[in-house]
Amino acid sequence: xxNNKTNKNSSSSSSSSxxxxxxxxxxxxxxxxxxxxxxxxxxxxxxIFLSYHHPLQHIRxxxxxxxxxxxxxxxxxxxxxxxxxxxxxxIDPKKAKFxxxxxxxxxxxxxxLAPFIGHVxxxxxxxxxxxxxxxxxxxxxxxxxxxxxxxxxxxxxxxxFATNLGGHTCKSGYKHAEFGTAIxxxxxxxxxxxxxxxxxxxxxxxxxxxxxxxxLNRIFYGGSMxxxxxxxxxxxxxxxxxxxxxxxxxxxxxxxxxxxxxVFMVGWPFLVALLSFSLLLLxxxxxGNYCFKTLLEC
Numbered sequence: 358x359x360n361n362k363t364n365k366n367s368s369s370s371s372s373s374s375x376x377x378x379x380x381x382x383x384x385x386x387x388x389x390x391x392x393x394x395x396x397x398x399x400x401x402x403x404x405i406f407l408s409y410h411h412p413l414q415h416i417r418x419x420x421x422x423x424x425x426x427x428x429x430x431x432x433x434x435x436x437x438x439x440x441x442x443x444x445x446x447x448i449d450p451k452k453a454k455f456x457x458x459x460x461x462x463x464x465x466x467x468x469x470l471a472p473f474i475g476h477v478x479x480x481x482x483x484x485x486x487x488x489x490x491x492x493x494x495x496x497x498x499x500x501x502x503x504x505x506x507x508x509x510x511x512x513x514x515x516x517x518f519a520t521n522l523g524g525h526t527c528k529s530g531y532k533h534a535e536f537g538t539a540i541x542x543x544x545x546x547x548x549x550x551x552x553x554x555x556x557x558x559x560x561x562x563x564x565x566x567x568x569x570x571x572x573l574n575r576i577f578y579g580g581s582m583x584x585x586x587x588x589x590x591x592x593x594x595x596x597x598x599x600x601x602x603x604x605x606x607x608x609x610x611x612x613x614x615x616x617x618x619x620v621f622m623v624g625w626p627f628l629v630a631l632l633s634f635s636l637l638l639l640x641x642x643x644x645g646n647y648c649f650k651t652l653l654e655c
Contacts, residue, residue, distance in 0.1 A: 442513050446484060450508075450600045453500060454484030457542060459569060461507040461593045462500065467560075469611040471635045476502045477593060479569045481543050487550060489568035492558040495550040506604035509597040513542055517577035533577050545575040556655060561641065563655035566590055571655070585646040586653065 445456035458480045467474050478488030478500055490501035519538045539545030549572045556563055566586035573584040599605050619627035645653035 443482075445482060448508070448510065449484070450505060452484075453486065453498075453505065455480045455486065455505065455508050455510070456482055456484045457513060458484075458508045458510045459589070459593050459597070460486055460500065460505040461597060462503050462505055463608045463611075464502055468608070469615045470631060471638055472609055472612040473590070473594060473635075474638065475506075475608075476500075477565050477569050477589065479546060479572050481546055482541075487546055487568075489553050489556075489558065489565045493554055493556065494558075495553050495568070497550075503607075504604075505600055506608050507593060507597040507599055509593055511578065515579050516542065516545075518542075532582060536582060537575050539575055542576065545572055549575055553655075562645070562653050567653070567655040586642055587646050 446454065448455050448458065460478050460480060461475045463472070463475045476488065476490070478486045478496075480486050485498040486496075486500045486505070488496050488501055490496045517533060517538070518540050519533070537548060539548055549568060552571065553568050558564065564586070566589045570584040570586065570589050573579075573589070574582045578584070616628070616631065619631065642653075
């Protein structure tokens, strides 16, 4: 009687295995006591070679394919952002059109005493000027206090236009979302306009510079949400360009006339008083914007 027994000798890490087949002979023999005793005899051994493949052996993880897919999606998202920033019209001072610009003009009386103080506004993408020129009122396409004397066009690629929290390109997504975001340049200006339509105008606490700063914070311009009266005024005065030579004359001639007349009639004490007035204004705005921010909250 024969019985076949198969033994598997393989390694889990190998892709092939040997199977050994043993042939056994089984019989009964009688003993001296008359009982039967089983006898097993090994007749031989043969092996069978089987080949198989590990189920993960031919799987290639598509790392490069995933990277290429990511690059394609990133390129598509970038192209969609660039597509939204359509080309702007040319700046046309004669028609008072300054697309995506900050604009500045001197204030009557105040600029005669301190020429660095003026009235500022911010322009929509079509060039129309928006400025906070009175309590509960944002002027549109009719710049208060005269024609634009100085302007600075801003770069829209330095803004963060987020449709949702995950779409922020800035480093302060949660802070930006809490303050208020916008999906386009004009959307930011509309939101700030609605906000300032419920504000009381005050030259020393809540003025046109506050409105422009709110717009810049809403679009996270230049990667910052720290825009205030001081850096808005500094941005226009230091980087802005004059519309024409007459704008320079219109901005500084009244100040020079007042200065000359005061020194002629009063003498040097008038110059000291004028400088003291300018210094007090500067100290007030510096302290209000950087030390006691609650004073100038708007």
